[in-house]
Amino acid sequence: MNTQTHTAPALLHRFAARMDHVQPSAIRELFRYGADPRVMSFGGGYPDASLFPLEAFSTAYQAAIEQHGPLALQYIGTVGVYRLREQIAARMCADGVPCTAEDVLILHGAQQGLDLVARMLIDKGDVLLCESPTFLGGLIAFNPYEPRYCGIPMDDDGMDMDALEHMLALHPEAKLLYTVPDFQNPSGVTLSLERRLRLMELARRHDLIILEDSPYRDLRFEGETLPTLKSLDPDGRVIFLGSFSKILAPGLRLGWAVASPELLDKLALLKLAADSQCSTLNMVAISLMLETFDLETHINTIRDTYRDKKALMLHTIREHFPASVHYTNPSGGLFTWLTFPEGFDSARFMLEYALPEAKVAYVPGATFFPIEVRRNHARLSYSSAPSQMITDGMTALGKLLQQHLG
Amino acid sequence: MNTQTHTAPALLHRFAARMDHVQPSAIRELFRYGADPRVMSFGGGYPDASLFPLEAFSTAYQAAIEQHGPLALQYIGTVGVYRLREQIAARMCADGVPCTAEDVLILHGAQQGLDLVARMLIDKGDVLLCESPTFLGGLIAFNPYEPRYCGIPMDDDGMDMDALEHMLALHPEAKLLYTVPDFQNPSGVTLSLERRLRLMELARRHDLIILEDSPYRDLRFEGETLPTLKSLDPDGRVIFLGSFSKILAPGLRLGWAVASPELLDKLALLKLAADSQCSTLNMVAISLMLETFDLETHINTIRDTYRDKKALMLHTIREHFPASVHYTNPSGGLFTWLTFPEGFDSARFMLEYALPEAKVAYVPGATFFPIEVRRNHARLSYSSAPSQMITDGMTALGKLLQQHLG
Known part of the structure; x- marks a missing residue:
């Protein structure tokens, strides 16, 4: 601001301390490299933007304004457009979760669900159980509520x-567990059926609430679909979060929660306080789009694309990376997770070698650990890069790694 | 949910207490009458939906998808579309607040600004100074942070x-003051120039941060525009919130904050945690719309409409209401505020008489008081009712009031 570059320091010291737990994120850093x-x-x-069904979006927004007129742009209730809630409920039912429109709260992306659930359930110092590594957006959403993280290690x-x-x-006082069971971000791994059943048994025994965050669930390109935790939940202890970001487009900012009425009502009140409601126009347009657009065929196209890209990335990694670098083999979603030998610092390697010499960027793994940070990991996404870039990038990175680890 | 209607009580008792401060609101109740x-x-x-520029919206969404392609639907940085931030900064400059795009954070409606500022600045028990009565959406946003409200009385x-x-x-420990200086919701009154200057002087002396919430600012239909508090703020102690809800349409969910860099950076981090970003498509479309659509002429049309509606409402009130009912005479915005004689309970009167006998609904005033609730007030909105309904409704309400107060 031209005339007012500084806030009076006397004001700032008052709340500087309480902002310490809100850290700039590695994702923001990556915007710069981008x-x-x-x-x-x-x-x-990012999802592959070349797959966004632009014509269908264009038609849907036209139709929303033509068919719904000014109501498509007016205020509406906090819980969201009823028809869209019905459509989401129908998809959830088809996925093994019996529910109705009343059980669905439309959210400004699943990210908002992470914030609202944390706001509802986490007091400063509360134990929060989660995967280690875990979704960075989850850490960003939870950090302001200052939980005590208990990271649970993962395998394939x-x-x-x-x-x-x-x-x-x-920690018998633990009451909330956060998980991304399907094609986890960042690891790409999926919770096995046996472990899903055991998780629900442990949750019952220890009276846990489970926050099941599954934005990639529809993007399975190999193997059999496993039941959601929500579908294994007779007690109403699972809050399920879904999203249109990866199956339609993230720029819509439309996700949803499905939970038992007591929990959903509280979340709706917190959403009312946070931002009143989602964009009416976006909800009306996407609801209309779902009436005519063949979403299932579109999802199959996305699956085919990501299956091919994953195969290409893993093929190139196998060919060019040193054998000492381990990678996961995801059955869906956007990510594979690298494990370098102990002592390897992936962030330092990226800044000193990968970026300047190979022009390759990844997310250093350290950023995904809630506690007990490990520096010898990296997250690679194959979703949005063109095939040639996958081949070129993995080949160049592999050669560089051979020099340093070979 | 068919198979899971109840959450285990053992789970619920754990967090029931902390939800006590999140109350269902009168606004939600009114959705039912609606x-x-x-x-x-x-x-x-609500703004008058018949004024929404539907064709311009339709064209803008088409253009956003055609011109920006998939990028109009992809993720983008938390602070929002740069061109839209420039356009907002230009409007703020024209309104006496020198600023650039970097000083603007796009929000999911100004309501989100209330939540994020409260999250940044209010700890449980902190004093929050505000008008009494004050904006209900403000109370809803602030309540979860459990401030100690200090309501300041108002006059014309x-x-x-x-x-x-x-x-x-x-309360020398007070550090935050919330105000709607222009055509306040619910009272319709505007803070005079003399008081604006005195408020800034008091803020300086007591080192207050001021949250200036001004969604109706452009809707002045009478008298001279007064400077924003932000324009009288050399110290960077004012956080200004603006909105497209009343000048374009609320269903877009687009508002903004302008603040000093230190405060704005913190708000952006909190927005990242809360919901990542606003809808890319909505930001791109409205930005394109502002390039060609004549917003100032459109705002003049809204002003003319609301001026006429206000005149009609006040004329009918003067003609039919008992002299013992006082009303404010707004110079802009959407609301007039009724004061009934002491002892009159406007909520009870609405439920027992106004709704069943006159089929008239208003918002009982009690809901707008942060503390020391007064029951002898009501908020009337003239913005969205057609002229005939204003005449019929005010005439019927007036006759009923004559019976009970005349």
Whole structure:
């Protein structure tokens, strides 16, 4: 601001301390790298924008304004457009979660669900159980409420249930567990059926609420679909979060929560306080679009694309990376997760070598650990990079790694 | 949910207590009355939907998708679309607030600004100075942070500065003041120039941060525009909130904050945690719309409409209401504020007489008082009712009031 570059320091000291837990994120850092057109970025968790059904969106927004007139742009109740809630409920039912429109709260992206659930359930110092590593957007949403994180280690079948049981014995006061069971961000791994059943059993025994965040669920390109935790939940202890970001487009900012009435009512009140409601126009347009657009065929196209891109990325990694670098083999979603030898610092390697010499960006793994940070990991996304960039980028990164680790 | 109607009580008792401060609001109650087509509602704070520029919206969404392609639907940085921030900064500059795009944070409606500022600045038990009565959406946003409200009485020139000075002497620890200086919701009154200057002087002396919430500012239909508090703020102690809800349409959910860099950066981090970003498509479309659509002419049309509606409402009130009912005479915005004789309960009167006998709804005034609730007030909105409904509703309400107060 031209005439007022500084806030009076006397004002600022008053609340500087309470902002310490809100940290600039690695994702914001990556936006900067993204500005350099020479950099091949595998960092962002972006869906492939070339798949966005632009014509269908264009038609839907026209139709929303033509058919609904001014009501498409007026205020509406906090819980969202009823027809869209019905359509979401129908998809949830088809996925094994019996529910109706009344059980659905439309959110400004699933990210808002993370914030509202944290606001409802986390007091400063409360134990929060989560995967380690976990979704960075989750950490960003939860940090302001200052939970005490208990990170549960993972393997190729997801969260380690023995470790969880051990942690629950150490922390019997724990009441909330956060998980991304399908094609987890950042690891790409999926919680096995056996562990899903055991997780629900542990939740019952320890009276936990489970926050099931599953934005990638529809993007399974291999293997059999596993039941949601919500579908294994007779007690109403699971809050399910879904999203249109990865199956339609993230710029709509439309996600949803499905939960038992007592929890959903509270979330709706918190949403009323936070931002009144989602964009009426976006809700009306997407609801109309779902009446005519073949979403299931579109999802199949996305699945085919990501299956091919994952295969290409893993093929190139196998061919060019040193054998000492481990990678996960996701059955869906956007990410694979690298494990370098102990002592390797992936952030430092990116800044000193990968970016300047190979023009390759990834997300250093350290940023995804709630506690006990490990520096020898990296998240790679194959979703938005063109095939040639995947080949070029992984080849260049592999050669560089051979020099340093080979 | 068919198979899971109840959450385990053992879970619920754990957080029931902390939800006590989140109350269902009178605004939600009014949505119910709104469902009865016979009711003439003057309750909602809705803009006149018949004025929404539907064709321009339709063109803008088409253009956003055609011109920006998939980027119009992809993720973008938290602070919002740069061009839209420039356009907002240009409007703020023209209104006497020198600023650039960097000083603007796009919000999911100004309501989100209330939440984020409260999150940044209010700890449980902190004093929050505000007008009494004050904006209900403000109370809804602030309540979860459990401030100690200090309501400052108002007259036809806005907040009483002697009362504020007295309150500041009683509460020297106060650090945040919330105000709607232009055509306040619910009272319709505007803070005079003299009081604006005195408020800034008091803020300086007591080192207050001021949250200036001005969604109706452009809707002045009489008298001279007064400077924003932000324009009288060399210290960077004012956070200004603006909105497209009343000058374009609320269903877009687009508002903004202008503040000093230190405060704005913190708000952006809190927005990142709360919901990542506003809808890219909505931001791109409105930005394109502002390039060609004549917003100032459109605002003049809204002003003309509301001036006429206000005149009609006040004329009918003068003609039919008992002289013992006082009303404010707004110079802009959507509301007039009724004061009934002491002892009159406007909520009870509405439920027992106004709704069943006159089919008239308003918002009982009690809901707008942060503390020391007064029951002998009501908020009437003239913005969205057609002229005939204003005449019919005010005539019927007046006759009923004559019976009970005449």
